[in-house]
Amino acid sequence: MRIVLLGAPGSGKGTQAKKLVDHYGVIQISTGDLLRAAVAAGTPLGLAAKTAMDSGQLVSDDIVLGMIKERLNQADTQRGYILDGFPRNLAQAEALDGLLGELQQTLEAAILLDIPFEDLMQRLTGRQTCADCGAVFNRFTHPSKQPDICDACGGPLIQRGDDNEATVSKRLTVFEEQTAPLIAFYADQGKLFRIDGTRPIDTITEEFHDVIERMKS
Ligand code: AMP
Numbered sequence: 001m002r003i004v005l006l007g008a009p010g011s012g013k014g015t016q017a018k019k020l021v022d023h024y025g026v027i028q029i030s031t032g033d034l035l036r037a038a039v040a041a042g043t044p045l046g047l048a049a050k051t052a053m054d055s056g057q058l059v060s061d062d063i064v065l066g067m068i069k070e071r072l073n074q075a076d077t078q079r080g081y082i083l084d085g086f087p088r089n090l091a092q093a094e095a096l097d098g099l100l101g102e103l104q105q106t107l108e109a110a111i112l113l114d115i116p117f118e119d120l121m122q123r124l125t126g127r128q129t130c131a132d133c134g135a136v137f138n139r140f141t142h143p144s145k146q147p148d149i150c151d152a153c154g155g156p157l158i159q160r161g162d163d164n165e166a167t168v169s170k171r172l173t174v175f176e177e178q179t180a181p182l183i184a185f186y187a188d189q190g191k192l193f194r195i196d197g198t199r200p201i202d203t204i205t206e207e208f209h210d211v212i213e214r215m216k217s
Contacts, residue, residue, distance in 0.1 A: 001026050001080035001082075002080055002081060002100075003020075003083065003110070004082075004083045004086075004110040004186070005082055005083065005085075005111055005113065006112040006113070006182060006186070007112060007115065007197060008117070008172060008179075009124055009171045009175060010119075010120045010121075010127065011120070011123075012113055012115075012123075012197050013113055014028075014030065014032075014085075016113065016204060016205060016208060017082045017084040018135075018136075019201075019205045019208075020208060021082065024212075025079060026079055026080035026081055027076055027079070027080075027082070028081070028084055029071055029077075029081050029083050031064055031068065031085045031086040032084075032085045033084075034071070035049045035053060035059060035067075038067075039053065045063060045066075045067070055167065055170060056162060056166075056167040056169075056174060057174060058088055058178060061095070064086065065099075068099070069099060072103060083096075087182060088178060089178040090182065090185060093182050093186075107191060108191070108215055109191050109192075109193055109211070109212075110186035110189075110192050110193070111193045111194075111195060111211060112183055112193065112194045112195065113195055113197035114195065114197050114198075115197040116198070117176075119198065120172055121169070121172070122140050122141070124171075125164070125168060126139040126141065127163050128144070128157035129158060129160060130150035130153060130157055130158075132150065132153050132154075132156070133155055135151070137151075142201065144157060193211045193214075
């Protein structure tokens, strides 16, 4: 299985990717997670990416493509993968097609999690992530049972630095301008599937399973 997850920040891509990983035994490749790890480790790549990330802009294609190329050449990708947060613009999508050609792989689907623009601000500013296990909650739409404590492992829930109102509105504009054109790009390739992302998490996961079954047949 080789899938791209498309959707605005806050559409639930990360949440669904984790569920697909558990169900299908594939891996999730999130460029946002890879970049945050590089920032936390203080690597040169992390330092170069930090300013763009803090202001809600895209990190340069060179950095992101270098990272993806290295990741897709690792052995654990043979079982399949879900790309989460990549590609983010047309240049990255074209570069991905080129890279997959070199690796003699094809992308099977781009699955879009569709959410009305108005819902995204609340989803993002309410988002909380477990510092220990990465589980995702939302103070408004999917709260943890005890405030600020992870239901899954009891770890502390933290808010991402870029989930504040100013950065969120920049990230949403960047999505509209740079990432939304990928919907037409993958529709033209006959690889686009749309899922209504406003429904309960488990209903969306079931629809992912249906789409993946359809994709295989
Ligand atoms: P995410 O966790 O996917 O929302 O990404 C967080 C931030 O990392 C984004 O706002 C960008 O600054 C950066 N980022 C993640 N993926 C990419 C990408 N494919 N291209 C450029 N920047 C990215």
